Amino acid sequence: MKKLFLLDGMALIFRAHFALIRNPRINSKGVNTSAPMGFVNSLLEILKKQEPTHIAVSFDLPAPTFRHEMYKEYKANRQETPEDISIAIPIVKQIVDAFNIPRLELAGFEADDVIGTIAKKASGAGFQTYMMTPDKDYAQLVDENTFLYRPSTKGGIEVLGPKEVLEKFDLDRVDQVIDLLGLQGDAVDNIPGVPGVGPKTACKLLKEYSTVEGIIENVDQLKGKLKERVSENRDQAILSKELATIKLDVPVAFNEDQLLLKEPNKEELVKIFNDLEFKTLLKRVFPGEAPKKVAPKPGEQTSLFGGAAPAAKAVQEEVVEEIEIPIDTINSVAKNYRLIDSEERYQELVEYLSKQSEFAFDTETTSLDSLLAEAVGVSFSAKKDEAYYVPLTLDKEKDQKILAHFKDLFLNEKILKIGQNLKYDIQVLDNLGIAVKGPFFDTMLAHYLIEPDKRHGMDTLSEHYLNYKPVSIETILGKKGKKQKNMRDIPFTEVYEYACEDADVTLQLKYALESQLKEKDAESLFYDLEMPVMETLRVMEKEGVNLDVPSLETYSVTLADEIVQLEKDIYDLAGEEFTISSPKQLGIVLFEKMKLVDKPKKTKTGQYATGEEILQGLRQHDIVGKILDFRQLNKLKSTYVDALPKLIKEDGRVHTTYNQAVAATGRLSSTDPNLQNIPIRSSRGKEIRKAFVARDEDHVFMAVDYSQVELRIMAAFSNDQEMINAFKAKKDIHTATAAKVFKVAEQEVDSDMRRKAKTANFGIIYGVSAFGLSQQLDIPRSEAKQLIDAYFEEFPSVKKYMDDVINKAREDEFVTTLMGRRRYLRDINSRNFTVRGMAERNAINAPIQGTAADIIKKAMIDIQQWMNTQNLQSKMIMQVHDELIFDVHKDELELMKSKVKELMENAYEMKVPLEVEVGEGTNWLQAH
Template sequence: MTDKTLLLVDGSSFLYRAFHALPDLRNREGEPTGAIYGIVAMLRRLRSDIKLGGGASHGAVVFDAPGPTFRDEWYPEYKANRKAMPEDLARQIPLIHEIVRAMGWPLVMIEGIEADDVIGTLAGQAHRRQMDTVVSTGDKDLAQLVGDHVILINTMTTRGGTPERLDREGVIAKFGVPPERIVDYLSLVGDTVDNVPGVDKVGPKTAVKWLEQYGSLDGVIEAAGSIGGAVGENLRRALDWLPLARRLVTVKTDCDLSSHLGSLDELDLLPEDRERLRELFERCGFRSWLAELGGKGADASRGAGGAAPAQAPQAAAAASGDSAASAQADAAAAPAAVVPPEYETVLTEAQLERWLALLADAELVSVDTETTSLDPMAAELVGISLSLEPGSACYIPLAHRYAGAPDQLPRERVLERMRAWLEDPARHKVGQNLKYDAHVFENHGVRLKGIEHDTLLESYVLEAHRSHDMDSLARRHLERTTITYDEVTGKGASRIPFDQVGIEQASRYAAEDADVTMHLHRVLYPQVAADPKLDYVYATIEIPACRVLQRMERHGVLVDGALLARQSEELGHRMLEIEARAYEVAGQPFNLNSPKQLGEILFQRLGLPVVKKTASGAPSTDEEVLAKLAEDYPLPRVVLDYRALAKLKSTYTDKLPKMVNPRTGRVHTSYSQAVAVTGRLASSDPNLQNIPVRTPEGRRIREAFIAPEGSSIVSADYSQIELRIMAHLSGDESLLRAFAEGLDVHRATAGEIFGVTPAEVSSEQRRYAKVINFGLIYGMSAFGLAGNLGIERDAAKNYIDRYFARYPGVKRYMDETRELARAQGWVETVFGRRLWLAEIASPSGPRRQAAERAAINAPMQGTAADLIKLAMIRVQDWLERERMESRLVMQVHDELVLEVPDAELDRVKAELPELMTGVASLRVPLEVEVGVGPNWERAH
């Protein structure tokens, strides 16, 4: 580095990172100081590091100015998803600016120009003056500036204690593309932070592959017609958007800064103003830095009155007094990248006893397990990690079995010592997907209680439309890159089980999980708790539902393997018959499972019309195409029948018997809470929600879900729940009256639309009304309704117009909901669950219209999801309170399924409807239909 070096600090990038990376530091007056401390520590280290490299003559800390910029004029939704700055951070901004200047740094903040563009322009000016530029930032967008005279460093992301440094080769290593292709890369993947959409489903790997193959974004655009698959379709839909995306992510290097900055000579790095710093550090309570300045080292106290965070377990056990607190404040002065976290590997009884003592006094503890399997019912415990404070954690290895592994504490001994704490509901725990960990402990005879918080669910309640895995959350909320599972176990065929991972490496990975989880909770939960509606959804619905789901998964459901085997054989015979019928209609044998051969038969031999083509240009034979062709031709209908039976056979009758747990003799599905944006549960391994019930063969699958001897299956289903919610939300008088009077709502709707009395409604008219009722809930257009009913589009439009004329409240609700969704980017359920609509402002018409349809349906589907969860919680509480033997075994859409001993059957049948209808009070009565049978199908 020459003596002509410009050092630019992306202050806005580091501001939020410093705020979120540190505990809640405050001075004696209770003013927040955490972000101030982080910024000061970062600037002190940065200037020190640069001096070691030869020094810098000029520099500046650049912040975003409040208010819109030119990008907001280009794209009104730019950064629209960003939340308002937290109040505790906003209060620190004026002091941060004062301290920056007192430390000798010029401060640059220009109205109407983003910090990135100021940095890009200053770097360009420095280049023209033959100066090198070092940019300190955590913003990936600025990687496009890197060149022979510009490098990036990031003091908050380190490798081996050294800040991340990105020159040209570093950019290529990190992103897979050189600096001059970063703009193209960002245009394709998008920038969620700035609300700049990319190409749907295109992530970094696909973007890099395309740019390597086609050279540039322009090359990708030119090749769009030849790129196959769904991702190619998504690219073609985004073609009109990509030029604006590229413009938005391009850092400008030619902004006019003259009104605020005459030349680079005004950016001399100056000596510190020690007197002013002393005043500011005294106000903040930064005692160690005061001592360095020769100040009084004011006796700022710990806790709420001082700038020191709560002590880490090691410090709390070993130190006390002002000196210890001051030392810890210095250790916390910057995020984990500056001061490495303290992780301990627990290998001795003395270490275990010390951590047990810490657990006994802790208000909340982060818990995580390392195991042998992702299957919660089969996973064996390999180790336990714990954290009481961000930056500090331990790992207790219990079953690492590789050659040369050090002696570890006996697993059963450790579990017995921890049992009282683990099983105490008053000892509160936080984790990332603690439902899984609860299963793991229970596999070893320990019932985990006290599940108070879950960062997976905190993230889901805040931002259901985003990813919720811990690595993503750490990047998004903590600006922290975590050790990945692949890094410690390998990938693919070379992957090793976790019990073969070296304890030293395993300890860093596992302890980090517990540490990051606690840190995430400190960041996420205050945001949830600050909104009463979100707090209700989290604390009253999601956390209790998590506990109930774990019990349901644990109990499982019986299936009749012999019956499934018979059904599988019958399906096989039926498929052979259908196959023979297909050969007869086609005029020759062919492989029904081959799209290529099917296409040749349909479009070449039989000459059927081509409905649509695949990305490669071949005629499509997907289900939508076959359904359309089946309206006029026999072979497509035969193929559809074959495919339906083949799916039943492979997915259920063949597969379910293999999924029976050999230890319990039952099938144990997994319910995921944080998948569907509407709040609905997702069932997997096996998926119980996709069993088709509209065909006799599909319904027969449910016959295999049985009750044990001496018990029955009880099914309790909310009746027409989404229509009732529509009535509640819209307040439409006719709909409210129909439900209040207990009328057949489809017959009532038919009467309104066709102008006849309900008694005069024909079965065909009722069928039309039913399609309209449910179709409009999902935002169905006249085109869609026409297709569903097999009528002309004008007739369908006429029916919709009549419907809205008779139900004006529904029309008003739909119009107002669309407007609200466009204005704020989300809608909500009756209970306050926030339903985000990422595409509501999309420049792509089809994507925007789909989001508008979702805006109408999501509050109904989401409210229904909230209701069934509340019902599930209430029923489970009742069963436990009354010490009943009945068990919840399944939850599917709007239905609860129980396994009920004969002795409790009458009581359950009588009380279940009241329990479920009593969870909420809507403007229409809720109704629950209860059925009983020896199996799930017969219970309907």
């Protein structure tokens, strides 16, 4: 006879803890071991007296379940889990693992759902199943092959079959247990039931009407208060019944072999029992095993879990085939997530990981800012469903000691390090003195190449590629806001499963994404461009840039004075005071009160449009000029002059963050602060550039920018000989263009012609229309059309290239850059004119903008590599799309100027030469 025991882990832990609450077991380290002790005792008793052939333990996961979705108050009155229990849970899990007993865990469901589902399947497969739990709700699951094995409060055991259940609850059928629970409710789970109806009344009603539904149908036959209560709470009764119903179709596979009772891992158990100081227990279970430290056996295993893992894997695969898994559920069975928190375990883990060709890792930290972040722990995974968490202490010295074990591992260039947003984790480890070395695989950046304009968050990727919704960070830290907890305040017992899961998921994502990279021919782009540039960016961010704060402070005062004066003038002219920077209020003042125009333009939300373009057309009114001035000054003051100094870190420098996975074209973006939109055009804006200065008197600012890189790329792509020749002859490209489209000699091109040609050149790159160009140049549409026609006539290859790109995009639904970066344009065949138009412009622009991005990334890698070999004091500190900025030591200036120029110009060879301009100065403005 096959005999299966299914244990409700969490319920047993709670019971064991509270059974000894007056007399808890505390070991010499001050740890309350009541729960682990009680659990182990129960387990041993079963193993000895009941002799099961199969066994498993199910645990609830912290994730909310479908019941919470049904009823948001579900378990809402639960007090916070006592800390002793939070600590006990991972310990008990370790014990279960050491016994080689599979753990059944499924996010979105509770242990009773998992146990119920397995029990029903086992019943059909000829098992005798015992569900061990103090929870009486399980009574609903009992049948001729399934029993409730219930440790009673008195210390004895109660075994309930169908007969016993009916007797105990005074019911006619077992399934009425659910109706009973639905009627009387459950204070513990905050299930309401019908107020005023207890077990007695419930039984009476069920005897008469069989089910909750039956009672509701016949509510008219009831009398007095009872009638009132039932009819008032009928919805609540139905809901309560639903909540009390244990789900029997959760997506877990029933795999007999996996549940087979196995020999425990004696070594591991001895170690754990020693840790917990279970001396008597140790003697009882392993007589002759003195309480001493046990050294791990070297070699042989490929996994820290020996043979247990393959079984788990088999189950996993079977799950996928057998059951359609809801996207919001986890299909995990018997995950092995372990705490690594002793000297021996560090060594054991390092030894194991050192033998792998790759591993995923993830750091848990106290801040989203990688330069300020302190690590609270590191998780690792080298195999699906297996992960390890190394908690740290936030004491830098101690943590460096702990991590010293892992240093060689992170430096080993034969092992691929996998992570999600690796730049961050590498920096966090760098803060602790560990300079992680490649090769790298960043799952976020891999997906960026696969689907550049989708989102690349780990949760999204997991749901899409693994059909699995990871536990959200909010589950641990709470919702964002003032009350959100910091990682530093969370005990590692609550973090480690989340952390392990992240490493596990990241590893699994790598498996999914690497084949996608291959399929999309993006492997070289990934390994040779994005991964190396990631490291370059990290170093640039860490380096930061020096700001002249006193000059900004002085300027802030100047601006403030001017702003106050402008405010006064504006209020005078308007005849009232209002908030000038509120477009809504400003619109009302200008267009309702002052009636500056008859038919003011409105925005899509019905407000008056007061943007720069609109106001420029109304400059004849005195107030408008003042408002434009006010806007400019306010903008500069709030966005730059006052904001930049606030972002200075302890080292006196500002450190931007480059985001490598935001711009769909392949460009970088920059935040906190955005260093890619520092003003330069207006004279007031130039003052801000002046505040970006070299690090000290021994250094100078050097700015090197590609000249007309996007136009050169278009010339090369279209193979337009006229344009290529113009570039080869080092002509001013806009003047050359003007000469052609206006059909005059180059010497006769005036500034207006050049301006129009320049705008046309930019427009071409963006996929311009006659309308757009007419707007941009403020000329009639007809003239804009003529300009475009002339352009295409003079540069027929450009026209042909644009048509070809769009046609190719219609076939492929994607476009490609020089280095193989794709952008998908699934709207390119849309019947919607507007939507399709957008896709067509992207088809023109993305390869050009993206190729420029590819080229400068390549240049950055080459430059960084060269600078490393030269051991230079100079640093590359910023990138602004087509420009690189360096803090150059004066001794190295000539070398840097010539070599950087050379490396940038030769980053990639095209039919058109690349040219760069080099500038130097004490500040960024001068360097141009």
